[in-house]
Amino acid sequence: MDGRAATVVLRGDLDVAAVGWLRVGLRDALSRGPRALVVDLGGVTLCAAAALHVLLEATADAETAGVPWAVVAGGPAARRAIEAAGLVDRLHPVPSAAAAPWLSDR
Numbered sequence: 001m002d003g004r005a006a007t008v009v010l011r012g013d014l015d016v017a018a019v020g021w022l023r024v025g026l027r028d029a030l031s032r033g034p035r036a037l038v039v040d041l042g043g044v045t046l047c048a049a050a051a052l053h054v055l056l057e058a059t060a061d062a063e064t065a066g067v068p069w070a071v072v073a074g075g076p077a078a079r080r081a082i083e084a085a086g087l088v089d090r091l092h093p094v095p096s097a098a099a100a101p102w103l104s105d106r
Contacts, residue, residue, distance in 0.1 A: 004034060004035060005034055005035050005036040005037070005038060005103065006029040006030070006032060006034035006036070006037050006038070007038040007040060007097070008025060008026060008029050008037070008038070008039050009040045009042075009043065010022070010040065010041055010043060010044055011044065012043065012044065012045055012046075013044075013046040013048075014044055014046060014047045014048060014051035014078075015046060015048045015050075015051070016048055016050050018048075018051065019048075019050045019051060019054055022051060022054050023054045023058075026039070026055075026057075026058040026061075027061070030058070030061055030062060030065060030067065034067060035067070035068075036068045036069065036070070036103050037058070037062045037068070037069040037070075038069070038070050038072060038097050038100075038103065039055065039058065039069070039070070039072065040072040040074075040097070041072060041073050041074070041077075041078035041093075042072060042073075042074035042075045042078075043075060044075055044077050044078045045075075045077050046077055046081075047077055047078045047080075047081035047082075048081075049081075049085060051081075052081060052082065052085050052087060055071060055091060056087070056090060056091070059071070059090075059091065068102050068103055070092075070094055070100035070102070070103055071091045071092065071093045072093070072094055072095070072096055072097055072100075073091075073093035073094070073095070074095050074096055078093070079093060
């Protein structure tokens with residue numbers, strides 16, 4: 001990935017059926033050595049607990065690798081799911097990547 005930020009844009013339902021490819025896609029993005037990881041949930045219409053678990057795994061992997069990350073939850077479905085699961089303090093959702101100042105130099 002030559003050191004650029006990786007943005008993973010997700011749309012539609014993130015249900016149990018989507019968890020496998022979600023995990024693979026996020027791991028692939030991190031394995032390319034990005035300067036930062038942005039997971040854009042703006043187009044998500046449903047976000048299951050299993051998908052939130054995968055997001056927790058991916059953000060932990062990013063932290064272990066020293067890669068700054070942001071979860072963009074601009075849409076209502078993802079934001080509600082994160083809030084309902086009590087994960088705001090762990091996933092720190094932002095309305096846009098521009099609202100994540102820790103990514104500004106990435």
